[in-house]
Amino acid sequence: xxxxxxxxxxxxxxxxxxxxxxxxxxxxxxxxxxxxxxxxxxxxxxxxxxxxxxxxxxxxxxxxxxxxxxxxxxxxxxxxxxxxxxxxxxxxxxxxxxxxxxxxxxxxxxxxxxxxxxxxxxxxxxxxxxxxxxx
Amino acid sequence: xxxxxxxxxxxxxxxxxxxxxxxxxxxxxxxxxxxxxxxxxxxxxxxxxxxxxxxxxxxxxxxxxxxxxxxxxxxxxxxxxxxxxxxxxxxxxxxxxxxxxxxxxxxxxxxxxxxxxxxxxxxxxxxxxxxxxxxxxxxxxxxxxxxxxxxxxxxxxxxxxxxxxxxxxxxxxxxxxxxxxxxxxxxxxxxxxxxxxxxxxxxxxxxxxxxxxxxxxxxxxxxxxxxxxxxxxxxxxxxxxxxxxxxxxxxxxxxxxxxxxxxxxxxxxxxxxxxxxxxxxxxxxxxxxxxxxxxxxxxxxxxxxxxxxxxxxxxxxxxxxxxxxxxxxxxxxxxxxxxxxxxxxxxxxxxxxxxxxxxxxxxxxxxxxxxxxxxxxxxxx
Numbered sequence: 001x002x003x004x005x006x007x008x009x010x011x012x013x014x015x016x017x018x019x020x021x022x023x024x025x026x027x028x029x030x031x032x033x034x035x036x037x038x039x040x041x042x043x044x045x046x047x048x049x050x051x052x053x054x055x056x057x058x059x060x061x062x063x064x065x066x067x068x069x070x071x072x073x074x075x076x077x078x079x080x081x082x083x084x085x086x087x088x089x090x091x092x093x094x095x096x097x098x099x100x101x102x103x104x105x106x107x108x109x110x111x112x113x114x115x116x117x118x119x120x121x122x123x124x125x126x127x128x129x130x131x132x133x134x135x
Numbered sequence: 136x137x138x139x140x141x142x143x144x145x146x147x148x149x150x151x152x153x154x155x156x157x158x159x160x161x162x163x164x165x166x167x168x169x170x171x172x173x174x175x176x177x178x179x180x181x182x183x184x185x186x187x188x189x190x191x192x193x194x195x196x197x198x199x200x201x202x203x204x205x206x207x208x209x210x211x212x213x214x215x216x217x218x219x220x221x222x223x224x225x226x227x228x229x230x231x232x233x234x235x236x237x238x239x240x241x242x243x244x245x246x247x248x249x250x251x252x253x254x255x256x257x258x259x260x261x262x263x264x265x266x267x268x269x270x271x272x273x274x275x276x277x278x279x280x281x282x283x284x285x286x287x288x289x290x291x292x293x294x295x296x297x298x299x300x301x302x303x304x305x306x307x308x309x310x311x312x313x314x315x316x317x318x319x320x321x322x323x324x325x326x327x328x329x330x331x332x333x334x335x336x337x338x339x340x341x342x343x344x345x346x347x348x349x350x351x352x353x354x355x356x357x358x359x360x361x362x363x364x365x366x367x368x369x370x371x372x373x374x375x376x377x378x379x380x381x382x383x384x385x386x387x388x389x390x391x392x393x394x395x396x397x398x399x400x401x402x403x404x405x406x407x408x409x410x411x412x413x414x415x416x417x418x419x420x421x422x423x424x425x426x427x428x429x430x431x432x433x434x435x436x437x438x439x440x441x442x443x444x445x446x447x448x449x450x451x452x453x454x455x456x457x458x459x460x461x462x463x464x465x466x467x468x469x470x471x472x473x474x475x476x477x478x479x480x481x482x483x484x485x486x487x488x489x490x491x492x493x494x495x496x497x498x499x500x501x502x503x504x505x506x507x508x509x510x511x512x513x514x515x516x
Contacts, residue, residue: 007260021381032381036256055282057274058327059265066252066262081271083382090381093266101327106282117264129264 003126006117009034009044010130016114018046019130021089030090048086049112050135056082058101068127069117084110084132098133109135138361139224140352141514142345143172144479147240149340149463150309157189157466160341161240162198164469168236168343173355176200179345181226183219184238185209186468192238213415213504214367215239216342216471220512221365223346233351240341241466255378255506269505270334272377274326277420279375281328284435286423288328292319293441294419295332295461301448302462304488307473309338310462333419338464342472344479358483363513364401368394370507377505390509391415391428391501398499398511399430406430409513410495411481412452413474415503416459426454429501429511453491456481471502475512482516 005011010033012018021032023045035042060078062071070076080096082104096104097115110132117127145167147160155163161184169176176199184192185208193206211218216239223237250269252262261267281288296316302308319332352359370376373387399405406429414429416422427434431452440446446454457463457477460470478498480486498514 006264007258010258010260029383031383033258036253036258055275055279056327057271057278058324059268059271060324060326063265063268066259066267067265068263069265079265081266081275083275085384087384089384091384093380093382095264106279129260 002124003116003128005114006127006129011114012046016128016130018049019092019112021045021047032090032092047089047092051084051086051110051132053096053104053106053108053110054083054085054091055106056080056096056104070120080104082132095129095131096133097131111135137349138363139227140347140349141360141362141475141479142234142347142352142355142357143168143174144345144476145169145171145343146307146473146476147341148307149338149466149473152339157186157240157242157339157341158195159198160242160339161186161189161192161238161343162195164240164341164343165195165199165236165238168345172345172357174234174345177202179204179234179236180232181205181223181235182238183207183209183222184236185211185215185219186239186241187212187215189240189242189468212506212508213467214471214502214508214510215468217365217502217510217512218367220344220472220475221367221510224362224365227346227348234345234347236343236345237472238341238343239468239472241468242339243337243466245337250378257378257380261380266380267378268326269377270326270329273334273418273420274329276375277418277424278328280420280424286435286438289316289320290423290438290441291328291333291419292316294416294422295319297441297447298416298419298455298458298461301456301489302458305457305462307340308458308462309464310458329418329420335417335460335465338466340463340466340469340473342469342476344472344475358516360479360482361515363404363515364398365510365512366394366398366401367508367510368397374507376507389428390507391425391503394509394511395429395501398513402513404497404513408497409452409499410493410497411456411478411491412454412499413456413459413477414454414501416455416461417465419461421503422455422459425501425503429499448489448491456486456489456491467504471500471510474500474502475514478514482514
């Protein structure tokens with residue numbers, strides 16, 4: 001078994017090349033992710049893989065449940081959470097990766113990738129989540 | 136239509152009280168409010184009340200007396216207290232009742248509020264991947280606001296410094312000691328740009344207010360504190376709220392902006408007419424945003440205001456004179472009513488060490504919470 005996305009319907013495919021957004025057929029309004037229950041007015045749409053950082057923060061303490069990533073207070077590594085503006089679509093809440101918190105700038109260009117929720121898990125047991133990285 | 140008056144107010148100290156549950160803190164506040172009004176529980180014709188975590192408010196009749204009173208429970212998240220007050224005022228304005236009560240109380244466990252994704256219509260992965268934290272929302276929101284409006288992180292520290300300075304003078308506050316700006320700025324970060332001195336904590340406490348018609352208030356003979364307006368509004372399109380996996384590229388207004396506008400219209404006043412204000416300060420960034428969203432200053436002027444001390448107790452517009460949520464903590468059901476309690480004390484001139492000088496005549500409150508609700512009151516003496 002290879003690394004798997006954390007959920008079905010999060011990415012368009014198993015290679016995790018794009019996120020799945022929800023487009024309202026009547027209004028054209030796009031949001032993320034797909035609603036929990038199917039809705040005939042909503043169709044899936046592949047979201048853009050490039051965008052810009054609209055805002056961000058840093059998770060400095062280990063979250064409680066339902067967080068499923070590494071939460072040992074001794075070894076907890078803070079992670080960056082951003083809203084990434086995808087032009088003409090929506091702003092997606094996402095981890096940033098490949099950059100330190102002090103180097104993040106609002107407006108910087110980023111692109112979609114996938115990262116393991118627990119980087120220390122064996123490769124074939126990894127659960128993958130979406131993230132954006134500097135271009 | 137006759138005005139609705141606040142004729143009595145009671146509070147159970149905020150913070151942590153071992154061995155007393157949230158409901159009993161509510162009962163304590165009610166008894167204090169009754170004594171303050173000079174009436175007995177039997178005289179109260181109706182009540183609206185609520186808590187988020189401490190049970191159904193109407194069950195407090197077993198502690199207060201089984202008078203057969205109409206007692207309606209209110210559940211409106213962070214606006215619970217504001218909504219109870221709003222409903223109580225409407226009941227009197229309708230002419231059906233002469234005197235009634237609004238009560239809010241709570242007792243939360245320590246630490247950040249824990250939330251379940253499905254309760255917000257979100258998939259489980261949202262929580263598992265580490266997004267289900269209110270602290271992240273506050274950090275991300277004020278990060279953008281500071282950037283857009285050219286404000287520095289130090290402005291956040293100044294809000295906290297003022298909160299603890301005012302809390303030190305307030306009997307009902309939880310945090311009773313001052314903290315200097317340097318200590319605040321160097322504290323451990325929670326969710327950038329907000330650190331541990333810039334967030335309020337879930338806490339405990341209770342507030343009860345007795346409301347009466349103008350006629351009844353005159354009979355009671357106390358100071359006439361008029362509730363000029365009480366407005367609650369929900370969010371408009373394009374607002375930025377907690378637990379949003381996506382937000383629109385096209386940005387919109389806020390629930391607070393529309394609640395403030397409606398409140399000023401109803402009261403026939405403007406922001407320049409307000410002598411003292413209690414604004415939601417879940418974290419210090421919220422006070423900064425709400426200074427502008429309520430119309431008290433232009434976006435971007437907040438840091439200048441703080442440096443000049445305009446929102447200090449002796450400033451042009453004192454804000455959060457009892458230290459707000461930052462110094463009092465946030466028991467969800469009671470928080471909005473604490474703001475009104477503080478304004479009643481300020482307008483009566485009984486606020487002691489933290490009394491706003493110059494005989495304030497008008498006072499404003501605004502509470503904000505998930506999922507994008509805001510409640511405003513304006514009092515006048």
